[in-house]
Amino acid sequence: MKMKKMSQFVLLSTLLLGIGVSNYPTLVHAENNTTPAPSIQPANTTNKNKKILFDNTHAQTAGAADWVIDGGFSDFANALAQDGFYVKELRKATPITLEDLKSYSVFVIPEANIPYKESEQKAISDYVEQGGAVFYIADHYNADRNKNRWDASEVFNGYRRGAYNDPAKGMTAEEKNSSAMQGVVSSDWLANTFGVRFRYNALDNVEHAGNQLLDNTFGLLDGVSSVALHAGSTLAITNPSVAKGLVYLPSGLTSANKWSHAVDQGVYNGGGIAEGAYVAIAKKGLGKAAFIGDSSAVEDASPKYKNEETGAKKNTYNGFSEVSDKTLLLNLANWLSQNESYKTFTEKNISLSSKTILAANEAPEKSTEPQSEPWSTSKASYKWWNPATFAYGSYGYGTTATTGDSSSSSNSSSSDSSTPSSDTSSTTAPTNTEKSYQLNWPEKIPSQEATTVTIQLNGFKPNTTLPNFDIGVYDQTGVQVGFVQSENGTWPTSAGYSQKFSLRTDSTGSCTKQLSIRVEKSGTHSIRLRQNAKALVTNKQFVVE
Template sequence: MSNYLTYWRRPLAAALAMAALLTGCARTEVAPSDPTTAASTANNKSLSAISTNAVATGFPETFETGTKTAYTSGTVALGSGSWTFNDALLGNTSADAKSGSQSARVRNSGTLTMNFNLSSGAGVVTLDHARYGTDAASTWELWASANGGSSFSKVGSTIISSGTALATASFTVNLAGSVRLQVRKTDGSTNRLNLDNLTVQTYGGTTGGGGTGTTGGKKFLFDGSHAETAGNADWVPDSDNGTVVRTPTPAQSGITSSTAETYWTGALSAWAVTLVKLGNTVEALPTGAAITYGNASNPQDLSNYSVFVVDEPNTLFTSTEKTAIINFVKNGGGLFMISDHDVSDRNNDGYDSPAIWNDLMTSNSVQSNPFGFKIDLTNISETSSNVLGSASNVILHGSQGNVTQLKFSNGATITTTSSVAQPLVWRGSASQGTTQAMCASSTYGTGRVFVITDSSPADDGTGASGNTLYPGWTEIGSHAPLHLNVSLWLAKLQ
């Protein structure tokens, strides 16, 4: 990490600093405890239950209106509007799982696609599903588009339909403006799938993990409550000379397309100012504030935000905070995790960010290793072009640009432990496998997660007086597009 302490870049001084760390404050490893399966009722509850969003016009779609008897691709007029059925039809046989006289039946890699927009956005979406007759199980996904169907992004997890009785799958879409939906059968097999009773809530920003800002965009919360300004760090949008406040000053209402990142003073100000320019709202969680989820008395409860950004935490999360963070993701929120290299304890409390993040994932009351990766206790410095070759990946090739390189100035590596996690950039000499990743995306429940293991790429070179920072944000042309594409992906805006 480029701004850990300036002497980390000088070999002799680095050796002296390391010796001081080892003798003065030994690094304490976190011993993971056995996670329990029961979370607190208040925090584990999906906040969609308290949403005040209305049902979208024309929904629920029961598939009772319309006729389509062949799998050949074509349009069908349903009660909600015109849809395109590809490798799909409306089935009404005794083998079709349905709650009325008919339901949609899909085979192979078939799709059901809206030919119209939901003008009031989409909040929580539910869809009943089952396997057809005696066919084997099928998998399918919900995708959403905010650009009239030009491109779609996956929402939530892949669903497995293994029973013959209709079950309900729920997705937190949380997209404002004009939205259209698509259902994709993903296993490609000839096994058939039935779908029925599609419900869509309009999006008003009250559903857990989906807060909207004053401009109609999404709300981003940057954590400042875990020593993110300790030592030589300044990992907040605006630090006001070391003091983290909820609302950055001057007011973000004054930001225009030409506003410089120096409008705010924090190492993450360039990132935050750009988010505002894109129509979103930015806040920080001040020192001493509580991280909660499902606490209506806390105005900064995570349910009021779409994305929670935590850049290099330097104190452990409490058990209550860990439950809140994981359930926020589980119920649709986006978590942006930034770590640093091994032995990067800024406040000398015995814990650095790799240990703190690993403790969150291995010792919590919700689920052990929910995101499918761990942060290695390593320290690397290199510029890598070993990027996942996927033109359709919106993190690497999104609306904010393409990612072709990533530079670490003292960072850690990542090992993925589950298929839910997707490495995106690896060390230059590594094979594109499960080890030696430099950043990765993941999903859990209906939420999304991204992890990068060096704080240098987000550093814009500005901060509180006396802090020595480095312009990693502009050092490599891919750094800004990566962080912005991730932000929009986590917020389900692309």
């Protein structure tokens, strides 16, 4: 659906928190699952050896979304790194496995728009059962960003509303036979696994929250006096022994509080406990989970990619800096990362949540579609399951269709034949035969604040150390104005090129490295990467304010 309007839902009082610095430019070309995944090193040892993984394998950048650690979720990711976590993006073309997850403390799943295969659900369940933790970030019903008839709440729950008996209901032959839909099985998975289910409501225009309910179990709401919502959903507590509501909406909500684009009544039970929890937690085996019904509380205003369907620039908002959102999210991350031995909340002698009373048609197999899907007709050349059709500047652009995807076959018997064969060949990813250098750097940064620059190399000899690089920032007169943090964490006393450093390529001949840079002089500047004092790449016209 369209990006959420910014009417504010404030729980209790307003507490403004500082916003993180945007560390990346607004546009990066030709990044896909074959290019190195970004990562952020911890700023301290507070959470030594604890790592957080963000999923980017299920269309987390579709439509207006940009939920990646170096884009629209960068403030959250950088705040986690400042809390001592190592943060990385999961970027791959094959299904998620337990092996992908088991070395991480927390697996964050921002709004997913492609359903998880049964094998992936099992991998996540096994991961949590063995002590891992997962954080689900959903949205309102029908936030179907790639128009594939699945939104995040449906993906997480494990079934499509009104399509429990056929997860590919209404899809073309190409869509049904695509690799994205193979191994997808309808089930009440989230409720059976974690004791919660995202409701298909769509709430907004919630201004007053004087009777808001907050449950500070495990101190998760320490420092939290308010949480924002800009069109979102709630969670039904289906098994109170393992699931616990923390934040609920105020009572007395009416039709005036539904999202303007809601396809049904939007508000199901008038708010309060009856509407279900806005933020919840769960326990499973040795691990645990957390849930929130809106991505607005997590996003920031630094989208990285363009819209994969249209190529248009995205607009995201500074939700992470609103009220107590940052504090809540960091509290949840720290709690999720802690190893604990109990297996149910009943063992902790805490007050349990009430089981949410649901309407008969909220049973998965009895649910219905309130309107036909998808909510809008896609651009003729765009196929959500085939990144080869994605727009220039979007994540996935330049990726060829995966093996076994019928869309890659020239004699596919699809009813959608609107994409000419030349569309696919013109966007095929280039091979790594030429050396390339790239600097990812924000277009605008605040002066005197540390900012991350990402260096990316491609096309080099695999598993090779490349020496004698340095980097610097200079103004329009050629004077050096950048302070580059050394690898031991110290800062230089004067502006200039960084200390020399080496880059190590991986098995594909690529390398990614991040450095912290501070610029104290306002104005328009340039940043340059050198090797052996020879300029390799210069990014010009960046503004320091």
